Amino acid sequence: MTAAPLRIIHIVRAPIGGIFRHIADLALAQTRAGHRVGVICDSTTGGSFEEEAIARLAPQLALGVTRFPMRRQVTVGDARAALSLYRHIRDLDPDVLHGHGAKGGVFARTIGTLLRLRGRKVTRIYCPHGGSLHYDPARLEGKIYFALERLQQRFTDGLVFVSDYEYRAYESKVARPKIPARVVYNGLAxxxxxxxxxxxxxxxxxxxxxxxxxxxxxxxxxxxxxxxxxxxxxxxxxxxxxxxxxxxxxxxxxxxxxxxxxxxxxxxxxxxxxxxxxxxxxxxxxxxxxxxxxxxxxxxxxxxxxxxxxxxxxxxxxxxxxxxxxxxxxxxxxxxxxxxxxxxxxxxxxxxxxxxxxxFNVELMSDRITSLYQDTRGGKRKSQDSRKTEAAEMTAGAVLVHSKAPTRTGTE
Known part of the structure; x- marks a missing residue:
């Protein structure tokens, strides 16, 4: 590996299905490449099958697997969850926060931006995995979630899409990406x-x-x-x-x-x-x-x-x-x-x-995503005025989430 090892944290709400399979495969491949990797996920989702998968994964990751309660629906309780996550992630001193799915993406980018405001150089990556992109843009809930996605792009350093379809959906429903964006197919061993x-x-x-x-x-x-x-x-x-x-x-x-x-x-x-x-x-x-x-x-x-x-x-x-x-x-x-x-x-x-x-190769998947981290970390640190702008945008986004977002059955 030519670049310095990174401290990488993957954040996802539900540790189930293909989204968690993707994270586990990626985390292990990044570990084999010499990085120090950890995973954060919900503590209330999944059964014995998921418990066994997490138990197998955790010892193989330098930063382990940590579980916090994370509701599927957007609620005021997210602020409490974010505070607990912030304290934990702050102590891990990450270089990269990679959010997966709608809820994981919010936590990764919010906490990553707070850390940047405190002078930490944290790269904020988001992969929808379908997520809020499944909503209908003509319906109220779709309009709200796509407005939130547009807002969050302002404090995102890079986007990963798992298919051309997902990229096109983001472009048509949210906005044309103004930051580095890469289509990286899921990979198998x-x-x-x-x-x-x-x-x-x-x-x-x-x-x-x-x-x-x-x-x-x-x-x-x-x-x-x-x-x-x-x-x-x-x-x-x-x-x-x-x-x-x-x-x-x-x-x-x-x-x-x-x-x-x-x-x-x-x-x-x-x-x-x-x-x-x-x-x-x-x-x-x-x-x-x-x-x-x-x-x-x-x-x-x-x-x-x-x-x-x-x-x-x-x-x-x-x-x-x-x-x-x-x-x-x-x-x-x-x-x-x-x-x-x-x-x-x-x-x-x-x-x-x-x-x-x-x-569809797991090592190719890992290389392309990790190289995106390295590419986005090559930029200059934001100015103080830019950091103040980010803080104001985050506050506006939090108000919109807690005041307007509907309860949903989930798209992660």
Whole structure:
């Protein structure tokens, strides 16, 4: 490593799903490169699966993993959380604060700016991971969050987007970036490009992801109902994942009379889940650059996915096979075709994997993000007048958040 080692802190609210997978992979790759890295996340989110993942990660990071209560909704309590985070981060003396997701981005940039006002040279990086970019700019809540994002760009040193789609969404909904911005695809480790064989009793279809409507488990269940009602097919299916809406999806399965053919398996490692199915279904309504799609393609498991976010960038010349988001009929049609012609799905899976390892590589991901840190740290320290302007902008932003921002079910 040619540059001096950095002290890097990653901040995210929810330590679950692809966003935490991204942070863990990035933190470990940066550690291998000689940097001192830590992670800060919410203490109230996740179950035993996430607890085990954090327990494995923490000892490998020089600055550890620290957990604080962080609400999903924007509330006055954020000020108390920010104060606790500020005191902890101040003592860690970071060079880089990298915020992930909407809430992590607010904390990283707010605390980083406070430290800069006290003379610390802290680089403030933000990666939306979809985040508030999923909102509709025509609705009030979208207008509020995009106004906040525009304000926060004034005290951000660099932006990371996980897909071209995410960059374009930021540009159209928030503003054209006036600071260094870089598209960096999520990356996989070399061993993840090995094919996963299916168990003898593998189900026909499998949904894997957080159990919330944004990810489409309700669409998956309705498509299974239509496979029976419209196509006369009776496939078996597994649902892998956890979330507070799980009871509602279990009720849907019972209401549609599918309880004998649909099994909820809870949270599982992706490659373990892949063994249990002949075809993965990702029916998301919105995405940025989903790891589960990358992992499925790398493992050569047949996949049905929706045309949202950065998924077409993964599929490349196979993107025409993607289904229309939020369209149960289109999803059911694709699943019926996969069920009746599994050999065609396997041939497609083999073709999709080609060259994926060159583009979606974890070491390349780490190098490109860490080089952005170094590039943005090359600038001159702000003047006293500039620091006063930042402080005034932060105060205005805090007032807007606490007085106008709506309660939301989350987009991280």
């Amino acid at each position: 070399p061993e993840e490009f090995a094919a996963v064989p299916q168990d003898d009793d593998a189900a026909d279809f499998l949904f894997i992801g957080m159990l919330r409507d944004l990810k489409g488990p309700d669409l998956f269940i309705r498509a299974l109902r239509d496979l029976d009602a419209v196509y006369g097919l009776a496939p078996r299916a597994h649902i892998v994942g956890e979330g507070e809406d799980r009871p509602r999806y279990e009720k849907m399965v019972r209401d549609y009379g599918l309880q004998d053919r649909v099994t909820f398996l809870g949270a599982l490692p992706a490659r373990e889940a892949f063994r249990k199915t002949h075809c993965v279904v990702v029916p998301s309504r919105a995405e940025a650059m989903p790891y589960i799609v990358l992992e499925t393609v790398a493992a050569q498991v047949p996949l049905i996915a929706t045309r949202v976010g950065g998924i077409p960038e993964i599929f490349g010349r196979y993107a025409h096979h993607l289904v229309t988001p939020n369209d149960v009929g289109d999803l059911a049609s694709a699943m019926a075709a996969a069920f009746t012609d599994p050999d065609a799905m396997r041939r497609r899976a083999e073709g999709q994997r080609h060259c994926l390892s060159e583009t």
